[in-house]
Amino acid sequence: MRASQLARGEDPGVVDAILAADERRRSSLGQFEALRGEQKAVSKAVGAAMGAFQKAKKSGADNVAELETAATAARERAAELSDRVKALEATAGHADDDLDTLMRKVGNVIVDGVPSGGEDDYIVLETIGTPRDFTAEGFEPRDHLELGERLGAIDMERGAKVAGARFYFLTGVGARLELALLNMAVAQAVENGFTPMITPTVARPDVIVGAGFMDAHAEEVYHLQTDDLYLTGTSEVALAGYHADEIIDLTDGPKRYAGWSACYRREAGSHGKDTRGIIRVHQFHKVEMFVYCRPEDAADEHQRLLDWEREMLAKVEVPYRIIDTAAGDLGSPAARKFDCEAWVPTQSRYRELTSTSNCTTFQARRLNTRERVPADLGIGSGTRAVATLNGTLATTRWIVAILENHQQPDGSVLVPSALRPFLGLDVLTPIG
RNA sequence: GGAGGCGUCGCAUAGUGGCCUAGUGCGCCCGCCUGCUAAGCGGGUUGGGGUUGAGACCCCUCGCGGGUUCAAAUCCCGCCGCCUCCGCCA
Numbered sequence: 001m002r003a004s005q006l007a008r009g010e011d012p013g014v015v016d017a018i019l020a021a022d023e024r025r026r027s028s029l030g031q032f033e034a035l036r037g038e039q040k041a042v043s044k045a046v047g048a049a050m051g052a053f054q055k056a057k058k059s060g061a062d063n064v065a066e067l068e069t070a071a072t073a074a075r076e077r078a079a080e081l082s083d084r085v086k087a088l089e090a091t092a093g094h095a096d097d098d099l100d101t102l103m104r105k106v107g108n109v110i111v112d113g114v115p116s117g118g119e120d121d122y123i124v125l126e127t128i129g130t131p132r133d134f135t136a137e138g139f140e141p142r143d144h145l146e147l148g149e150r151l152g153a154i155d156m157e158r159g160a161k162v163a164g165a166r167f168y169f170l171t172g173v174g175a176r177l178e179l180a181l182l183n184m185a186v187a188q189a190v191e192n193g194f195t196p197m198i199t200p201t202v203a204r205p206d207v208i209v210g211a212g213f214m215d216a217h218a219e220e221v222y223h224l225q226t227d228d229l230y231l232t233g234t235s236e237v238a239l240a241g242y243h244a245d246e247i248i249d250l251t252d253g254p255k256r257y258a259g260w261s262a263c264y265r266r267e268a269g270s271h272g273k274d275t276r277g278i279i280r281v282h283q284f285h286k287v288e289m290f291v292y293c294r295p296e297d298a299a300d301e302h303q304r305l306l307d308w309e310r311e312m313l314a315k316v317e318v319p320y321r322i323i324d325t326a327a328g329d330l331g332s333p334a335a336r337k338f339d340c341e342a343w344v345p346t347q348s349r350y351r352e353l354t355s356t357s358n359c360t361t362f363q364a365r366r367l368n369t370r371e372r373v374p375a376d377l378g379i380g381s382g383t384r385a386v387a388t389l390n391g392t393l394a395t396t397r398w399i400v401a402i403l404e405n406h407q408q409p410d411g412s413v414l415v416p417s418a419l420r421p422f423l424g425l426d427v428l429t430p431i432g
Numbered sequence: 433g434g435a436g437g438c439g440u441c442g443c444a445u446a447g448u449g450g451c452c453u454a455g456u457g458c459g460c461c462c463g464c465c466u467g468c469u470a471a472g473c474g475g476g477u478u479g480g481g482g483u484u485g486a487g488a489c490c491c492c493u494c495g496c497g498g499g500u501u502c503a504a505a506u507c508c509c510g511c512c513g514c515c516u517c518c519g520c521c522a
Contacts, residue, residue, distance in 0.1 A: 029482065033491040040491090043503050047450035050503095078502035204512095247479090370479095383479080 004109040007116040007327035025095040032088040039081045046074045107332035108362040121326035129319030139409040143346040144400040145277035150430040166282045180422035185287035185394035189258035199238035202229040207241035210367035212333030219268040235259030239290035244367040254293035284396035298387035302358040305391035309354040315418035318401045319343040333359045342401035356391030
């Protein structure tokens with residue numbers, strides 16, 4: 001845990017504070033429980049004494065006065081105990097809260113092999129495909145917004161008029177292109193055994209917190225103050241909350257869901273960054289894979305999610321690379337994260353199209369999603385937290401890579417063949 | 433938006449301040465009996481936390497959180513969810 005904190009560039013001293021808080025919690029809880037036991041016994045004696053007194057009173061027995069004295073005496077002893085129990089209960093409660101607060105400060109423990117450091121310390125695992133040489137082809141590539149406007153596919157100006165900066169309309173073939181892309185993603189997910197889901201795009205505070213989005217992402221999340229609800233930045237939030245407070249059955253393998261949703265992000269702190277086009281926007285749509293599996297299977301499942309992302313990227317035929325994100329850039333729920341970044345010709349660099357995270361038991365612990373401990377593991381009985389993982393299958397941003405990488409000198413765009421059945425067009429042609 | 437009702441063990445229900453250590457039925461699991469099946473008999477059957485070498489023991493948990501009380505499933509307040517009726521509206 002200390003090593004993990006260091007790799008993330010965070011304070012390892014928190015770990016010692018947690019151990020101390022846990023010790024305080026145990027001892028105060030022990031004291032409280034002992035006295036509570038005593039109080040229960042005494043209180044029960046009061047009940048018995050009162051019962052005997054009432055009975056005697058009714059039947060007019062001789063020892064009524066005697067019994068009344070006994071009952072009153074017992075009651076006074078119980079009253080005295082009650083105050084002490086309350087004080088101890090409060091102490092134990094505070095110790096528990098302190099521990100909880102400290103625990104929430106710590107990000108997930110990273111998987112062995114994750115590179116240390118920050119945003120720029122990623123490792124490139126693989127590069128797939130070769131960027132086109134537009135110089136050799138003899139024309140200057142247009143960026144996705146210029147292409148989109150010529151095609152009648154993207155309208156940023158009216159988006160800003162209606163909803164402000166970083167909002168947009170997808171129009172005509174643009175709207176059809178996004179629907180085709182997302183439908184292709186859902187179709188692939190279903191083929192691979194996922195259950196498709198259309199999710200709520202608002203969530204209660206406890207779900208947002210449980211999914212880990214109030215830590216580093218807090219500033220990114222829209223809040224609906226009147227109703228104390230949050231707009232979700234990904235269907236991951238809703239799908240993580242889906243099995244909250246449940247004991248689920250994973251004996252037949254992982255539970256795999258493919259969430260389709262609108263996603264909302266405030267993009268606070270990114271003023272001036274990617275202001276052109278639809279690379280960085282406040283609202284977009286996404287098909288997201290989300291998996292519940294056993295902790296032992298999480299690393300393998302993570303590779304499978306990456307493979308399914310690669311399957312999707314192959315279908316749109318864009319060059320991309322895969323990176324292993326460094327610890328400091330993981331976000332607190334993730335123990336490991338692989339991003340697939342597509343080549344954007346007009347920026348001469350790779351930009352993120354997908355991201356898959358192994359959150360191990362981090363989200364499940366907070367959202368209380370458990371399974372019964374399988375007997376064959378030989379680690380006792382009871383329940384334990386499951387592992388959760390997520391990965392992108394397609395988003396609105398993919399349109400950027402598709403338009404730019406498949407553009408022709410005349411401003412038209414060839415539709416990748418896998419996408420044609422979903423779109424019903426082989427080529428997008430400029431209007432007017 | 434207004435009015436009312438409800439939330440108890442996997443399911444169904446009893447319980448309206450102390451003989452509740454939450455009863456009963458069904459389901460499920462283990463065992464017994466019975467030469468099929470069925471029935472019958474006995475035991476077990478929420479989850480969390482703590483003490484412990486072990487076996488075991490203790491504390492919390494009646495939708496959730498507070499409060500009243502010596503004592504709360506039971507009384508009071510807030511929240512969540514479900515249902516019924518009325519109103520309004522894409």
